[in-house]
Amino acid sequence: MADTHFKIMFEGQLRTGVELETAKLNLARLFKSEPPAVERLFNGNPVSLKRGLSHTEAQRYIQALNDAGVEAHIEPDPEISLSLDEIDQPRPDRAPVEHAQASSPYAPPKADVTSDLPRYSTLRIFSIQGRIGRLRYLAWSLALIAASLAATSICFAVLSVSLVGGGLLSTIAFAAFVIVSVQIGTQRLHDAGWSGWLLLLNLAPFIGGIFPFLMLLIPGNTGPNKYGAPPPPNSRAVKVLVGLGLVLLALFVTIMLNSGVEVLKRELETTASEYEQSLPYDDDSDSNEAQPAAPTPGKMF
Structure with missing residues (x-):
């Protein structure tokens, strides 16, 4: 009975909408390495990023790489797969091979990607680092x-x-x-x-x-x-705070509009009153002109 293991293969492919420099920075942060060391992974040649993984671990590893903005795929790793028939057989010394792989310029940094890359960024109010929606x-x-x-x-x-x-x-x-x-x-x-x-x-x-x-x-x-x-x-607190803020904002706008209408109404009434008071009143002069002149004493017709 064999225990199948898997490996993660990467050929420098990017996810849709992700720029190359962005992917390099994300992988450098993921592997806790410098960007120049990660650039070797984007030469187009297949590179084994991780070996000896179970299928569940490989899926988590792929998800972490996808979150970093790159595409990778899972392949069976027959060299590490174990079989009960091979327990009694002597295994060759793999130290030179592992040493050669570590010294290879195409070997990726050794890091547990599934635990190093956070799915979401950390919220920090008093910082210019990070992202908020x-x-x-x-x-x-x-x-x-x-x-x-x-x-x-x-x-x-x-x-x-x-x-x-x-x-x-x-x-x-x-x-x-x-x-x-x-x-x-x-x-x-x-x-x-x-x-x-x-x-x-x-x-x-x-x-x-x-x-x-x-x-x-x-x-x-x-x-x-x-x-x-x-x-x-x-979070729920964010949604409640936004809802409460919008309600208060709507209430404030309503109060301001009502106050503005009342002020405008008073201004119109004041302007109309001042205009009426500024009009000339000729009622007395018109009535005097309408009265007949008084007869002069001593003149009789």
Whole structure:
């Protein structure tokens, strides 16, 4: 009875939509190696990345490589497959072969791919590394706005006591708001495969009014890109926070619209009243002209 083992073969093929440099960076991160060492795997020649795997382990290995953006396939490994009939037979010394394979320039780095490559990236709010999706970006932005409103209230309270202390606290709060906004904005751009430097477009005229909406609308890459693995699925807390934020936003917009209508109505009434008061009133003069002149004394007809 034989125990069949499998090996992972790679020929430098990329998954659809994955760039070569992105795949090299992902494999370098996967193998915990330098990018130049991984470039040897993309010469077009078949390379055995891992041998002596069970079918389940081979499937996990293939999934990890697919997440890294490359295509590989499973082949039986008869050299390592065991048979009960071969137990009593002396096995040749494989040390020279293994040494030769390790010294080969085409040998891949030795690493347990199935445990090294995370399926999803790690969430880090205070960092420009990593990726976040649209919904999580909106949730984090709403949380940042809420924290900013609370910090603003504290700053005003301190300003009423000390101008210097309040001004210093306001400067620190504003700097923290800008830094965190840049960090989460960069991660949102990374999810779409864009550079974080594109945040500078927010400072450009006209484009700055459109680009924040693009960050909320443009979907991210489904697989890994040059900025790392895809973000984890949205948690229930993220969905609840976004839903609550949208409800509060709708309520705020409704209140603002009603207030605006009331202000406009009062302005129209005031303008109409002032216009009526500015009109000339000639009722007295018209009535005087309509009365007949009084007869002159001493003149009789």
